[in-house]
Amino acid sequence: MKRIYSRLMEELLSGKFVFTAEIEAGKTTSLDKVIEAAKMLKNYVTAINITDNPGACAHMNPLVPAYVIQRDVGVEAVYQITCRDRNRIAIISDLLAAAALGIRNVLALTGDHVTMGDNPEAKPVFDLDSASLVYLIRRMVDEGVDLAGNKIEGEVKFHVGIAANPNAMPLELEILKIERKVRLGIDFIQTQCVFDMELTKEFLREVKKFNVPVLVGICPIRSIGMMKWYIKECPGGIKIPMEIQERLLTARERRGKKGVLEESIEISAELIKEIRKTTSAAGVHIMAIGFEWVIPQIIERTGLKC
Amino acid sequence: MIVLKQKPLEWILDAVKNYDSVLIVGCNGCSGIYQVGGEKQAEAMKLLLEMASEIKLKKNLEVETCTVLRQCDRDLVASSLRPLIRRMKGHKAILSMACGVGVQTISEIFPEIPVIPGCDTLFIGMRTKEFGEFYEFCRACGDCILFETGGICPVTRCAKGLLNGPCGGMREGKCEVDPERDCAWVLIYERLKAQGRLDLFIKFRPPRDHRITIGPRVWRGE
Numbered sequence: 001m002k003r004i005y006s007r008l009m010e011e012l013l014s015g016k017f018v019f020t021a022e023i024e025a026g027k028t029t030s031l032d033k034v035i036e037a038a039k040m041l042k043n044y045v046t047a048i049n050i051t052d053n054p055g056a057c058a059h060m061n062p063l064v065p066a067y068v069i070q071r072d073v074g075v076e077a078v079y080q081i082t083c084r085d086r087n088r089i090a091i092i093s094d095l096l097a098a099a100a101l102g103i104r105n106v107l108a109l110t111g112d113h114v115t116m117g118d119n120p121e122a123k124p125v126f127d128l129d130s131a132s133l134v135y136l137i138r139r140m141v142d143e144g145v146d147l148a149g150n151k152i153e154g155e156v157k158f159h160v161g162i163a164a165n166p167n168a169m170p171l172e173l174e175i176l177k178i179e180r181k182v183r184l185g186i187d188f189i190q191t192q193c194v195f196d197m198e199l200t201k202e203f204l205r206e207v208k209k210f211n212v213p214v215l216v217g218i219c220p221i222r223s224i225g226m227m228k229w230y231i232k233e234c235p236g237g238i239k240i241p242m243e244i245q246e247r248l249l250t251a252r253e254r255r256g257k258k259g260v261l262e263e264s265i266e267i268s269a270e271l272i273k274e275i276r277k278t279t280s281a282a283g284v285h286i287m288a289i290g291f292e293w294v295i296p297q298i299i300e301r302t303g304l305k306c
Numbered sequence: 307m308i309v310l311k312q313k314p315l316e317w318i319l320d321a322v323k324n325y326d327s328v329l330i331v332g333c334n335g336c337s338g339i340y341q342v343g344g345e346k347q348a349e350a351m352k353l354l355l356e357m358a359s360e361i362k363l364k365k366n367l368e369v370e371t372c373t374v375l376r377q378c379d380r381d382l383v384a385s386s387l388r389p390l391i392r393r394m395k396g397h398k399a400i401l402s403m404a405c406g407v408g409v410q411t412i413s414e415i416f417p418e419i420p421v422i423p424g425c426d427t428l429f430i431g432m433r434t435k436e437f438g439e440f441y442e443f444c445r446a447c448g449d450c451i452l453f454e455t456g457g458i459c460p461v462t463r464c465a466k467g468l469l470n471g472p473c474g475g476m477r478e479g480k481c482e483v484d485p486e487r488d489c490a491w492v493l494i495y496e497r498l499k500a501q502g503r504l505d506l507f508i509k510f511r512p513p514r515d516h517r518i519t520i521g522p523r524v525w526r527g528e
């Protein structure tokens with residue numbers, strides 16, 4: 001029997017449709033925004049991811065907001081860790097701190113390259129990669145040792161998740177990459193944003209054999225510029241079907257900027273309902289950085305949360 | 307091979323300005339093969355330096371050339387340069403047209419003479435299809451995994467040096483860092499697939515032991 005350390009894991013295994021969201025720590029010395037966003041999302045989502053220097057931009061250490069939203073807001077955190085900025089010693093050290101602070105969900109990521117960020121002159125680390133980070137966490141949790149086999153005092157209780165991209169081409173490569181990590185032992189998958197239901201369904205069919213709960217990424221689109229960025233520039237590549245592009249463009253023509261967001265809330269809710277109805281996904285992970293207030297609206301519109 | 311490029315002439319001119327005679331030492335190894343600092347380029351550099359010193363430095367610089375088969379070979383360097391250095395007059399300097407190893411080989415053998423690097427050493431790589439386009443292929447990591455990765459080095463050719471790629475930034479086969487360049491891990495996947503060895507793609511490679519590459523590296527033979 002699998003040991004369960006977090007509410008997220010419990011709900012993922014319960015068969016209940018799970019919602020998670022994402023907040024950035026920000027380049028700030030204040031926790032106010034994070035706390036405010038977490039309070040707003042608390043009744044809608046099971047857990048909130050806190051990003052780790054997203055897009056290679058130097059933000060507040062995510063462990064602090066992850067801890068604070070658990071303690072002060074009472075909503076569980078998914079602590080994201082990338083391999084870009086710290087070597088294995090620093091990562092082990094952060095994981096020990098996270099365990100001590102009661103963090104129970106960790107998302108293991110490689111991290112965008114430093115050249116993409118706001119301090120592009122930095123030295124990239126990548127001592128570990130997302131797979132060896134999973135391997136490290138497994139050793140800590142299962143064997144109570146660090147990467148080199150040194151004994152850790154006390155229990156380490158983490159569930160480890162990974163990211164995946166249903167839009168990735170070729171899909172076979174993406175699936176093999178996931179399989180590599182499944183063999184190491186992962187607890188959940190959170191995906192990149194999807195807009196294309198055909199790709200999403202195919203992806204979910206392929207990963208079903210791994211028997212790992214998948215939270216499908218949903219990104220409401222704020223503007224036509226953001227839509228274009230997804231199509232042309234976003235790392236990893238995102239496919240937006242013509243039909244959705246046209247709906248957003250028409251909304252912009254008829255109802256202006258606000259119309260785009262309204263249409264996008266509607267599209268997000270439709271996608272979620274479709275995912276719920278036709279796939280084996282365990283839930284969805286909604287990313288709306290900087291406009292988190294749309295998340296409750298989207299979830300309400302799906303009618304899936306009572 | 308070692309890929310290098312010549313330093314700008316102005317830089318070289320500035321470096322030689324206080325000397326009376328300069329011996330340009332070409333290398334017919336990597337530097338010569340890639341036509342950066344072989345025999346012909348050493349001769350051309352001689353002409354350039356003579357002309358430039360006359361016009362810009364208003365002095366008569368004495369310039370000789372000598373090109374060795376490989377400047378990283380101690381014995382070759384010692385035997386070819388010794389008689390020439392003896393003949394040089396006044397304040398002498400050597401301008402090496404080889405990689406950093408060539409420059410240091412000369413320095414080790416003739417420690418009393420300043421050696422000027424005429425080239426910047428870039429990386430270990432090769433010329434790909436297009437003329438004049440060179441790519442880095444090996445970081446000398448000391449633990450070669452090419453057999454497992456279809457002959458494509460991820461340590462060097464993946465922008466993040468990942469052992470378990472690709473990363474999430476890969477976009478339609480291209481690298482997140484430079485969309486002009488192929489993602490090394492997609493190349494590895496395709497190569498292994500063609501060889502029927504995708505099991506090696508799924509294989510997990512644990513993090514490297516970086517003690518192997520902590521410098522200065524020494525190899526004492528076995």
Ligand code: SF4
Nearest residue numbers: 444445447450451459
């Ligand atoms: S794995 Fe790459 S860097 Fe290491 S020795 Fe082989 S080619 Fe060179």
Ligand code: SF4
Nearest residue numbers: 464472473481482489
């Ligand atoms: S896109 Fe490919 S080559 Fe570029 S950093 Fe990621 S894995 Fe490496």
